[in-house]
Amino acid sequence: MRIVTWNINSLRLRMPLLAQLCQDTSPDIVCLQETKVPDSLFPLDAVRALGFDHVAFRGMKGYNGVAILSRQPVTVLEDAPDWCQRGDCRHIAIRHGTGAGAIDVHDFYVPAGGDIPDPVENPKFAHKLAFVEEARAWFSGRDMRRTVLVGDLNIAPLEHDVWSHRQLLKIVSHTPAETERLLAWQQTGFVDAMRHFVPATEKLYTWWSYRNRDWSRSNRGRRLDHVWVTPDLQPALRGMDVLRAARDWDKPSDHVPVMIDLDA
DNA sequence: ATGGTTGGTCCCCAA
Numbered sequence: 707m708r709i710v711t712w713n714i715n716s717l718r719l720r721m722p723l724l725a726q727l728c729q730d731t732s733p734d735i736v737c738l739q740e741t742k743v744p745d746s747l748f749p750l751d752a753v754r755a756l757g758f759d760h761v762a763f764r765g766m767k768g769y770n771g772v773a774i775l776s777r778q779p780v781t782v783l784e785d786a787p788d789w790c791q792r793g794d795c796r797h798i799a800i801r802h803g804t805g806a807g808a809i810d811v812h813d814f815y816v817p818a819g820g821d822i823p824d825p826v827e828n829p830k831f832a833h834k835l836a837f838v839e840e841a842r843a844w845f846s847g848r849d850m851r852r853t854v855l856v857g858d859l860n861i862a863p864l865e866h867d868v869w870s871h872r873q874l875l876k877i878v879s880h881t882p883a884e885t886e887r888l889l890a891w892q893q894t895g896f897v898d899a900m901r902h903f904v905p906a907t908e909k910l911y912t913w914w915s916y917r918n919r920d921w922s923r924s925n926r927g928r929r930l931d932h933v934w935v936t937p938d939l940q941p942a943l944r945g946m947d948v949l950r951a952a953r954d955w956d957k958p959s960d961h962v963p964v965m966i967d968l969d970a
Numbered sequence: 971a972t973g974g975t976t977g978g979t980c981c982c983c984a985a
């Protein structure tokens with residue numbers, strides 16, 4: 707099974723890029739974030755034309771929005787809370803398959819958190835910390851098996867998940883307040899599937915700011931997008947790829963897709 | 971220390 711996660715930064719604008727991605731990688735499941743499309747305007751026909759007959763989406767006007775596209779039938783899991791009671795379309799989860807072979811997939815878009823890394827001064831940062839804490843608490847109360855969690859978690863937890871650990875310690879996405887909380891969430895029962903393939907001592911990024919003249923040359927990236935799996939799926943991990951080339955596509959997202967292959 | 975770019979919506983917000 708091949709799963710791809712991507713913060714697409716407007717599904718309607720980048721439908722041709724999604725088609726390119728699917729042609730290049732033939733994923734079984736695609737998890738999208740920042741679809742920026744209300745459910746009534748979701749481009750369902752165009753997504754079906756790519757081979758995804760089973761689509762779960764949760765969107766709103768202008769911001770946020772997540773979607774899971776699947777070739778095989780899925781059921782939407784409805785037991786998660788409305789995170790921070792905001793109704794802001796940052797999570798959707800599905801079950802793929804049935805019985806002992808079923809796999810659950812959670813797709814998250816964690817709040818970016820604004821610019822000031824202080825929850826008192828900056829309500830967006832407070833929201834981000836509360837969101838991650840709430841997610842940690844919810845997952846810690848579950849007996850999880852055969853579960854994959856992906857998405858734009860908007861936090862780069864490890865030293866080599868950013869271009870300069872020292873220079874980003876006070877930059878939102880890499881502050882200790884965030885990285886500690888993210889790792890606590892991960893430790894409720896997940897393995898970092900990207901770092902299963904790439905040692906923590908190696909740089910690994912999935913996002914490069916639009917605000918750089920030459921993103922590739924300056925290479926000031928961060929690993930904001932993640933794939934976690936429960937330990938029972940770790941032996942099934944077969945491959946991982948960060949599709950860096952997508953950052954140079956026409957009218958690119960600032961995030962690139964991350965692909966994971968599971969023998970499951 | 972600062973400003974840099976993009977997308978969606980509606981004259982600015984979020985990233």
